[in-house]
Amino acid sequence: MKPVRVGMVGIGQRGLQHLDCLHRIPGAQVVALCDPYEDNLAEAKIRRFVPLYQAAATRRYTDFGAMMQDGGLDALYLCIPPNVHAGEVIRAAEAGLHLFVEKPVSLFLDEALAMDRAITSAGAIATVGFNQRHDNWHAAMRDFLAGKRLVQTTIVNNGTLESHSVKHTHTETAGGPRNRVWAANYAWSGSTVVEAGIHQVDLMRYWAGDIDWVEARYQHRAEDDIVDGGDNPYGYSVTFGFACGMVANLVMTRLRRTFWGDGYMDIAWDHGHLKIEGSGPVAYYYDGPYPPAGAVGGDAVRHPLPVPPRNDNTMDINRDFIAAAATGDGATLRNTFHSSLNSHAAVLGANVSDRLGGQRVVLAELLSDERYAAFRQKEGG
Ligand SMILES: NC(=O)c1ccc[n+]([C@@H]2O[C@H](COP(=O)([O-])OP(=O)(O)OC[C@H]3O[C@@H](n4cnc5c(N)ncnc54)[C@H](O)[C@@H]3O)[C@@H](O)[C@H]2O)c1
Secondary structure: OOOEEEEEEEHHHHHHHHHHHHHHOOOEEEEEOOOOOHHHHOHHHHHHHHHOOOOOHHHOOOOOHHHHHHHHOEEEOOOOOOOOOOOOHHHHOOOEEEEEEEOOOOHHHHHHHHHHHHHHHHHHOOEEHHHHHHHHHHHHHHHHHOOEEEEEEEEEEEHHHHOOOOOOOHHHHOOOOOOOOOOHOOHOOOOHHHHHHHHHHHHHHHOOOEEEEEEEEOOOOOOHHHHOOOOOEEEEEEEEEEOOOOOOEEEEEEEEOOOOHHHHHHHHHHHHEEEEEEOEEEEEEEOOOOOOOOOOHHHHHEEEEOOOOOOHHHHHHHHHHHHHHHHHOOOOOOOHHHHHHHHHHHHHHHHHHHHHHOOOHHHHHHHHHHHHHHHHHOOOO
């Protein structure tokens, strides 16, 4: 089979991780890299993250238009901050390229919808970087939950603002934070729920199907507590209503000066709980005679799922995408650009709900209703 000729836009934190995987996948051939900042294209820098990288094997561009004009690509990766898209996805789809777009695909629903239309009309194979779906423990949990009546999921994620890494985008020259920690900044990240929580939201969708509505309240950061543009809220309390009837709560905090974090996850079906423990997913349920003759508890209700050691899910999402691009068969992808829109609408809908004082936002209405038009637009809203 002919190798898939790959171009990549955005050679920063995530792009470098994908490049490292792609250099270890036999069917992939990285032929072109694009980044507006020359230092991000330097061979020595890329090699620090991608030991197999050879500059001589790639064309390097600081201009996306020039890269597209030269052609010679089958697939394009987009690994850029979600607020800086400027038509690259649409242009690439129209040029017949298959697409791997990092989450969140945009901070603006109109822009995401326009990308989706271009991808659909081109018939491109397109996926979004929801690598959590490729974690083999998460896949085993999906199999276990299939057919069960899911009632409630709770995910708590306490983190710190300082734990966000210094990124590779020169945000200080592009109207963003001086310290390049753009994930802490609302205008660049779209909030912690949009930038990071979207992984948990998409994972819940992997287990439970699509989301119908969202209600959210954020605790916004006090003006006098904003340092270096790190203005994302202190905390987020978001409730999602799923089409299957399940209700889920995502609670996140990003405090400063704490240097401490933890998390909790519980998926409840009508007669049990599923969690992830150190050695793998564990279900808690009773499967003896009912009603029981005596007290029930301990090992009688603890059921570890049989799982292999955890895999490298970033490697596996790349493998799947390259295989799909090579064969022209996107049916094996765990999520397509189109199917991922529900995850994007859910987190962007959380922002809208917060701005509306916690009102319920029905996602189908958010995507098309006139009263949400301003919230969907790139400017204003
Ligand atoms: N799936 C995951 O687990 C995961 C992990 C990290 C980041 N991400 C996502 O990947 C995307 C990129 O994040 P990152 O952490 O790599 O950020 P980053 O700032 O480290 O890297 C982004 C790269 O894009 C380049 N860039 C910036 N503006 C550009 C433009 N207009 N055109 C072309 N290139 C441009 C920057 O120079 C930089 O090299 C984000 O959407 C982020 O949410 C996903």
